[in-house]
Amino acid sequence: MPKMVEEEATHEAKPRQSSLRRAVERLSSLISLSHSVKVFAVKWQLIRSRLEELSSGLASIEGAGSARNPAVSGLVRALMATLAESGDLAKRCVDLSYSGKLLMQSDLDILLAKFDRYVKNLSEIYSTGILTPVNAIVVSKPGLGASKQDMRFYVRDLLTRMKIGDTVMKKQALGSLYEVVNEDDKYVRIVVEVGGVVNALVGFLDFSEVAEIQEEAVKAVSAILRFDWCKGVLVGAGIIWPLIRVLECGSENGKEGSARCLMKLTENADNAWSVCAHGGVTALLKVCVNGNSKAELICLACGVLRNLVPVEEIKRFMVEEGAVLTFIKLSQSKVDNVQISSIEFLQSIASEDDLIRQMVIREGGIRVLVRILDPTLRISSKTRELSLHAIEKLCFSLPSCINMLVSYGFIELLLNFLRNGEVSVQELALKVAAKLCSTSEEAKRALGDAGxxxxxxxxxxxxxxxxxxxxxxxxxxxxxxxxxxxxxxxxxxxxxxxxxxxxxxxxxxxxxxxxxxxxxxxxxxxxxxxxxxxxxxxxxxxxxxxxxxxxxxxxxxxxxxxxxxxxxxxxxxx
CATH class of the missing domain: 1.25.10.10 (Leucine-rich Repeat Variant)
Known part of the structure; x- marks a missing residue:
């Protein structure tokens, strides 16, 4: 390039960069001014949200040295004109010097529409790849004791990157969001208060093209759900259906994260119906039936289903879908945690329900539970304890089961634990034997004959x-x-x-x-x-x-x- 042409190009680039800097400064000034506006509060809150997104996005472009892009310079020129108009409207709202409420509302609606368009244009600019993680300037996380305003600005910056960044930047922003909400409870309230963050997270749960984005979104949602007061907000934003889709179609990590979220949400019985209505019960049972599902995921699915059992209609639906047979099979798993979760579920679903107890017996569930007590098998003490509890709950209230237990060798196994088990198992075996004594004369005679x-x-x-x-x-x-x-x-x-x-x-x-x-x-x-x-x-x-x-x-x-x-x-x- 000839030297003169190069100098001219450099000369032209500087004003563009300067305009970008001025735009960022004016955005910051207008954001501050908007906090002073006491009228049309909802309108100005929406406008301020767009201003913060634009401020964060333009600051990143400036830091990346991408101001020469014609699309950027065109956006900045249009934005500067709108900012001048916005400043005038803001001052009139602060001074209450506008001519009429309806006219001002109309002006603010037009202004909001313009800023919406700029945010969209900025998103399109980002999608062209001019801003990459390599050269992007990321707003630093505020330190300990930071003001709420600084924390809010940081969350706004993360939201902007989630919305208009490339895939890598989206993942980084979601990871940073998870980090702050997991470490500092104050960020959780800010995330919920800042418009758009929760909806963005819900949207990312459908981001099936990139599994890592989906996984990071699930992690952030799970961290927010640590707080009961957040559950209603997330449910209101429509979180349940996307979580179930992740459970059905997501990556293994995504499925586990989704199940954790559903476990937290279904601690509230009001959400049980929503999970069931969106096909959650069927999806959870498929996880348990799928031979390729990892143990951790099966245990989490068990936990969610156990939370749904107290709703009678949902329990009946589970039974119709084959839940009893599914968990009898799973209780024979060689994985300790899966066995434990399956036994807990069977005990839960059959509790105080003679029809389901009889189904468990009919499907061979008691034989499986008695076999777990076999001292020659390598099974944990906790699993054996749960099996003893389950046998007591499922059988002792049904007199016809006592003879069945005797025929399966339950009495001899119980005596073995009473004589040779670990202390905790011995004490439990004693309690179970004592309760068995109270069931019938036949049980007393059988225990006496056994020694x-x-x-x-x-x-x-x-x-x-x-x-x-x-x-x-x-x-x-x-x-x-x-x-x-x-x-x-x-x-x-x-x-x-x-x-x-x-x-x-x-x-x-x-x-x-x-x-x-x-x-x-x-x-x-x-x-x-x-x-x-x-x-x-x-x-x-x-x-x-x-x-x-x-x-x-x-x-x-x-x-x-x-x-x-x-x-x-x-x-x-x-």
């Missing part, structure tokens, strides 16, 4: 008070069966142990009641009465009777037959 009586006696003297009381309750139920009474009396130390455990004054009244109930039951046979009398602890029984403990008084009366009266009298008055 539970010595274990219940062993736990009577445990360190944990709760464990002692549970064992005493189970024992008092077991000895109501004559065959179990004989088993109990075969061990000479058993009666003496019960009598000794009654001695401490601080012993809880409920615990004493179960012990006395057991003693009362064995007085129905001669051998039981004799062992009580010969236990060496009759004075304890006398003290309890004198203290008006009704069960003790009944027991004393039962022992005071002709055959034992003289013996008792001699003992009590010695």
């Amino acid at each position: 539970f009586l010595p274990e219940f006696v062993r736990f009577l003297d445990a360190k944990s008070f709760e464990v002692r009381e549970t064992a005493a309750e189970a024992l008092s139920a077991m000895v109501l069966v004559p065959k179990n009474q004989k088993r109990f009396l075969q061990e000479d130390r058993n009666v003496g142990l019960l009598m000794r455990l009654l001695e401490p004054e601080e012993v809880n009244s409920t615990y004493k009641k179960f012990l006395l109930s057991t003693l009362m039951a064995i007085t129905s046979c001669h051998g039981g009465r004799k062992k009580i009398v010969n236990s060496g602890h009759l004075k304890t029984l006398e003290k309890l009777a004198e203290a008006e403990v009704s069960d003790a008084k009944r027991l004393v009366r039962k022992l005071s037959t002709n055959r034992f009266r003289s013996m008792l009298s001699g003992i009590w008055h010695s």
